[in-house]
Amino acid sequence: MKYAMIALLCGLFLYAPSIAADEHYAKGLSSYKKGNYSDSIRHLTEYIAGTPDPRAYYLLGYAHYKSGEYNSARRYFRDAYLLYPAFRPAMIEMR
Numbered sequence: 001m002k003y004a005m006i007a008l009l010c011g012l013f014l015y016a017p018s019i020a021a022d023e024h025y026a027k028g029l030s031s032y033k034k035g036n037y038s039d040s041i042r043h044l045t046e047y048i049a050g051t052p053d054p055r056a057y058y059l060l061g062y063a064h065y066k067s068g069e070y071n072s073a074r075r076y077f078r079d080a081y082l083l084y085p086a087f088r089p090a091m092i093e094m095r
Contacts, residue, residue: 025056028063033094037063054084055092 028043044060047053061076080087 025051025053028056029059029092029094032059032063035066037067041067052083054080054087057083058087058089059092 024043024047028040028047031037031040031043040063041060044056044063048056048060057076057080061073061080064070064076065073
């Protein structure tokens with residue numbers, strides 16, 4: 001019983017960062033849809049710090065583009081394709 005409890009707690013500590021990361025992506029996407037690009041950039045930057053997700057890089061590129069930061073936008077677009085060469089913007093669920 002003692003070992004099962006320790007295993008459960010270890011599993012929760014390992015799973016918790018991914019929950020927080022997913023929350024950053026969701027908030028970044030939501031902020032982008034609302035036109036709050038600076039907030040979107042903040043959340044997506046936090047997300048990609050621990051999760052190399054081409055969707056987030058591409059969305060981050062668009063947030064920078066909408067903010068007039070074209071060099072940053074270009075860099076994030078490029079990084080999305082470097083992570084996953086078959087990436088297509090349609091892979092981002094904008095609903």
